[in-house]
Amino acid sequence: MTTTLAPAYQQLMTDLSAVVGSRYVLWRPEELMLYEYDGSALDMARPDIVVVPNSTAEVAQVVRIAAQAGFPVVARGGGTGLSGGSVPAAGGVVVSTSRMHRVLAVDEVARTARVQPGLINTDLSEYTLPWDLHFAPDPSSQKASTIGGNSAENAGGPHCLKYGITTNHVLAATVVLANGEILELDNTAPDRPGYDLLGVIVGSEGTLGLVTELTVRLMPNPESVKTFLAIFDDLDSASQTVSAIIGQGVIPAALEMLEGQGIALVEQSVHAGYPLDAQAVLLIEIDGMDEEIDDETRRIEYICQHFEARELRAAKDEDQRKKLWAGRKGALAACARLAPHYHIQDGVVPRSRLTEVLQLTREVAKRQRVHIVNIFHAGDGNLHPLLLFDIREEGIIERAIAASEEILKACVDAGGTISGEHGIGIEKRDYMAWLFNDDDLWAMRQMRACFDAVGVMNPCKLIPTGASCGDIKAARGGAKALAAGAWI
Amino acid sequence: MHQPQSITELAELVRTIDGPITPRGAGLHQQLGNSAAPTATTIDCTQLNHVHDYIASDLTITVGAGISLGALQDLLRNHNQWLPWDAPQAQQASVAGLLATGLSGPLRHGYGSPRDWLLGMRFVTGDGRIIKSGGKVVKNVAGYDLHKLHIGALGTLGIIAEVSFKVAPIPQADQSLQIACTSLAEAHALAYALRQRPFNPSAVLIDAHDGQVTLWVRWLGVNGAVARQLADARHKAPQAKVAEKGDWQTLTQRPFSTGHGTQLRIGVAPQQLPQVYAVLMTQIPDAHLQVMPTVGLVRAYCQNAPDVAALRRVLTPFDGYAVVEIGTDDNRWGPAPAGVGMMQALKQSWDPAGKLNPGRYIV
Numbered sequence: 001m002t003t004t005l006a007p008a009y010q011q012l013m014t015d016l017s018a019v020v021g022s023r024y025v026l027w028r029p030e031e032l033m034l035y036e037y038d039g040s041a042l043d044m045a046r047p048d049i050v051v052v053p054n055s056t057a058e059v060a061q062v063v064r065i066a067a068q069a070g071f072p073v074v075a076r077g078g079g080t081g082l083s084g085g086s087v088p089a090a091g092g093v094v095v096s097t098s099r100m101h102r103v104l105a106v107d108e109v110a111r112t113a114r115v116q117p118g119l120i121n122t123d124l125s126e127y128t129l130p131w132d133l134h135f136a137p138d139p140s141s142q143k144a145s146t147i148g149g150n151s152a153e154n155a156g157g158p159h160c161l162k163y164g165i166t167t168n169h170v171l172a173a174t175v176v177l178a179n180g181e182i183l184e185l186d187n188t189a190p191d192r193p194g195y196d197l198l199g200v201i202v203g204s205e206g207t208l209g210l211v212t213e214l215t216v217r218l219m220p221n222p223e224s225v226k227t228f229l230a231i232f233d234d235l236d237s238a239s240q241t242v243s244a245i246i247g248q249g250v251i252p253a254a255l256e257m258l259e260g261q262g263i264a265l266v267e268q269s270v271h272a273g274y275p276l277d278a279q280a281v282l283l284i285e286i287d288g289m290d291e292e293i294d295d296e297t298r299r300i301e302y303i304c305q306h307f308e309a310r311e312l313r314a315a316k317d318e319d320q321r322k323k324l325w326a327g328r329k330g331a332l333a334a335c336a337r338l339a340p341h342y343h344i345q346d347g348v349v350p351r352s353r354l355t356e357v358l359q360l361t362r363e364v365a366k367r368q369r370v371h372i373v374n375i376f377h378a379g380d381g382n383l384h385p386l387l388l389f390d391i392r393e394e395g396i397i398e399r400a401i402a403a404s405e406e407i408l409k410a411c412v413d414a415g416g417t418i419s420g421e422h423g424i425g426i427e428k429r430d431y432m433a434w435l436f437n438d439d440d441l442w443a444m445r446q447m448r449a450c451f452d453a454v455g456v457m458n459p460c461k462l463i464p465t466g467a468s469c470g471d472i473k474a475a476r477g478g479a480k481a482l483a484a485g486a487w488i
Numbered sequence: 489m490h491q492p493q494s495i496t497e498l499a500e501l502v503r504t505i506d507g508p509i510t511p512r513g514a515g516l517h518q519q520l521g522n523s524a525a526p527t528a529t530t531i532d533c534t535q536l537n538h539v540h541d542y543i544a545s546d547l548t549i550t551v552g553a554g555i556s557l558g559a560l561q562d563l564l565r566n567h568n569q570w571l572p573w574d575a576p577q578a579q580q581a582s583v584a585g586l587l588a589t590g591l592s593g594p595l596r597h598g599y600g601s602p603r604d605w606l607l608g609m610r611f612v613t614g615d616g617r618i619i620k621s622g623g624k625v626v627k628n629v630a631g632y633d634l635h636k637l638h639i640g641a642l643g644t645l646g647i648i649a650e651v652s653f654k655v656a657p658i659p660q661a662d663q664s665l666q667i668a669c670t671s672l673a674e675a676h677a678l679a680y681a682l683r684q685r686p687f688n689p690s691a692v693l694i695d696a697h698d699g700q701v702t703l704w705v706r707w708l709g710v711n712g713a714v715a716r717q718l719a720d721a722r723h724k725a726p727q728a729k730v731a732e733k734g735d736w737q738t739l740t741q742r743p744f745s746t747g748h749g750t751q752l753r754i755g756v757a758p759q760q761l762p763q764v765y766a767v768l769m770t771q772i773p774d775a776h777l778q779v780m781p782t783v784g785l786v787r788a789y790c791q792n793a794p795d796v797a798a799l800r801r802v803l804t805p806f807d808g809y810a811v812v813e814i815g816t817d818d819n820r821w822g823p824a825p826a827g828v829g830m831m832q833a834l835k836q837s838w839d840p841a842g843k844l845n846p847g848r849y850i851v
Binding site: 107109110132153154156160164165167168183184185186188189190191192193194195196197199200202203204220221222223243246247248249250251288289290291292294295296348349350351352377380381382415416417418419420421422423424428432435436437439440442443444446447448449450451462463 | 541543544545546547548568569590600601603604613617618619620621623624625626627628629630631632633634636637639640641645656657658660680685686687688709710711712713715716753755756757758759783784785807808809811821822824825826827828830831833834837838849850851
């Protein structure tokens with residue numbers, strides 16, 4: 001080995017190797033490169049070192065060593081995040097949870113599971129299948145994203161319309177704090193005295209501590225599931241149908257929309273039977289007891305007819321149902337057919353304002369000359385405008401970012417928010433001021449300081465920090481993007 | 489006593505009042521927590537009761553948090569909607585007060601707790617800042633969920649001034665049964681039998697006193713689904729009798745009503761309950777118990793002051809806790825919770841002069 005390392009760095013490597021074993025300390029540039037991005041691809045930063053610990057005790061020691069050496073600590077699960085949450089913006093030690101991927105216990109009576117954070121989302125539901133139980137949060141990345149990452153970002157997914165987002169499903173967590181202390185937060189005994197620290201840990205994007213174990217809620221698998229594809233010749237009718245379904249009190253398990261070019265792109269990729277010439281399609285799934293299915297089917301049929309759906313098609317069997325969902329969940333990858341690079345947004349609007357905001361995205365796309373495809377969680381007003389472009393085109397990045405900002409601003413102006421499930425991370429940090437004033441952000445900073453006064457845990461994320469992380473801004477200008485392999 | 493008419497006025501009051509402040513809603517649950525400082529100034533928040541934003545078709549509402557839960561439900565009912573939250577004294581109690589005291593009822597089994605319905609909040613800190621967290625839409629991950637910190641915090645971190653909730657359509661059918669049981673264990677086992685997949689009741693409560701144990705079960709939903717579950721329950725428990733809506737009101741009125749010397753809140757993970765029943769039988773044999781068997785929450789009403797310290801000792805192996813909600817025991821909250829240092833730091837930073845309900849809570 002000819003590489004010469006700085007003594008402080010060499011010391012850090014030695015200390016970390018003593019904890020996790022040298023095999024699980026990565027430091028060569030070609031190894032570190034793999035950890036410099038997530039699914040959002042707009043923000044990249046290389047870690048100084050990556051460790052792959054195997055237990056809470058190891059994580060605690062790693063954090064203590066890193067903090068003492070003055071290195072930030074950033075947790076990383078599947079690396080599928082869409083807001084830069086696991087990108088080490090200020091460098092430092094990335095803690096990969098990939099070896100901590102076990103189900104520790106399932107309690108059939110309490111309907112809970114104790115799991116490690118590196119467990120892949122779908123692996124949990126597969127594991128609990130014998131008990132007819134599943135983990136409800138189902139981000140489209142679920143085949144690759146981890147429960148730890150889902151918890152950090154407070155992930156959603158199509159079925160959170162009926163079953164709630166990750167925060168509604170996390171009951172307890174073991175958290176390693178910035179000083180290496182281990183904190184056990186347990187809401188399994190309800191209404192325990194003390195402030196609800198678990199409530200702020202979930203969704204804190206790794207900025208308060210590093211979660212090393214979780215107890216999550218499991219839901220019984222429904223008696224029946226029915227999935228419809230509703231096909232529309234115009235966008236307005238489709239969005240009015242969404243508003244009517246919710247407004248009339250039907251809460252489907254999922255209510256997703258694909259519109260415009262996205263439909264054909266998805267169909268060419270998965271061949272699920274999406275009509276190539278439709279302007280909008282709704283993927284509507286209902287679940288529950290047989291009687292509920294009958295009742296909701298009637299009401300959905302009536303509403304779709306009222307808003308002149310061209311056709312309402314029910315999946316005939318599990319195979320067809322899976323195909324319809326494969327189209328939806330693989331939508332982002334399918335859109336790579338249109339252009340090699342993308343930028344995805346995550347704004348939310350009140351469901352009654354869907355029509356106007358969707359119209360606006362079309363106008364913006366035209367004005368800024370970018371392709372925008374909307375494939376999104378219509379039932380809870382969570383838009384995912386997918387901006388598609390080729391970065392080799394002159395000025396396209398600036399136009400794409402301008403388009404994206406205009407759409408997000410419109411979501412805020414309509415009474416919505418800038419992120420429904422992807423998190424703020426680096427990407428939307430500077431937009432927080434659209435929603436929160438100085439006092440609001442002060443309260444958040446103060447709260448964060450109670451967990452981590454020095455800024456060890458995932459610095460430069462979530463809250464605007466001003467000049468100290470100015471290097472991140474520069475990285476953003478580079479706007480590097482991926483072609484495929486992420487999910488929305 | 490002050491009665492601010494707006495959140496700005498509330499913030500101004502908090503800034504100008506020198507010394508301890510007791511925030512107050514309808515004042516129905518003031519026994520909860522340690523005594524207020526004798527010099528405390530009361531701020532009555534019931535005038536913060538305006539409806540700021542109600543988009544029925546979005547199933548979301550934003551209101552001044554001083555509104556009574558009853559008034560809020562009346563408003564929602566006009567649009568065939570409701571907030572599935574059957575807290576004690578729900579008719580008169582203010583939304584802010586019920587959040588600050590962290591109270592909920594048996595519907596928690598089927599619908600979760602208010603924590604699951606709360607979308608956002610505006611609150612006033614001890615130094616008089618108005619802070620917003622969360623939002624008004626059903627899905628939102630922008631910023632920390634600071635609003636969750638105020639649930640059950642007895643107003644020590646901030647005064648809850650405005651809240652946004654998601655709401656639900658009122659279900660078609662609403663049917664209940666009362667089932668006489670011979671023991672807590674039997675009632676508990678029956679409750680779990682009735683939630684076997686694909687069945688799931690909306691509310692479950694065991695009420696036990698003077699040797700009588702009754703399991704109360706409520707089903708809400710589509711007519712056919714409720715009918716099938718009711719038939720299943722009658723099959724499993726032929727002694728079941730129809731229960732009325734009024735019965736639930738009586739049951740949920742019991743906490744914080746007069747007539748019992750001590751009221752305890754006992755919590756354990758629900759799978760521990762079968763063993764905990766035995767402990768309760770030994771420690772507080774004469775208590776009137778109300779149990780949410782699937783949630784893990786027990787309320788015990790005792791005529792005579794129980795030995796709370798002894799009860800806490802025997803609950804320790806089950807990782808359970810006991811809080812004295814009404815009573816004379818000085819140690820109302822029990823041992824310090826995990827992370828209490830951070831809780832104290834947070835209280836200090838948001839309320840540096842220690843104005844908000846000092847000494848009343850565990851933090």
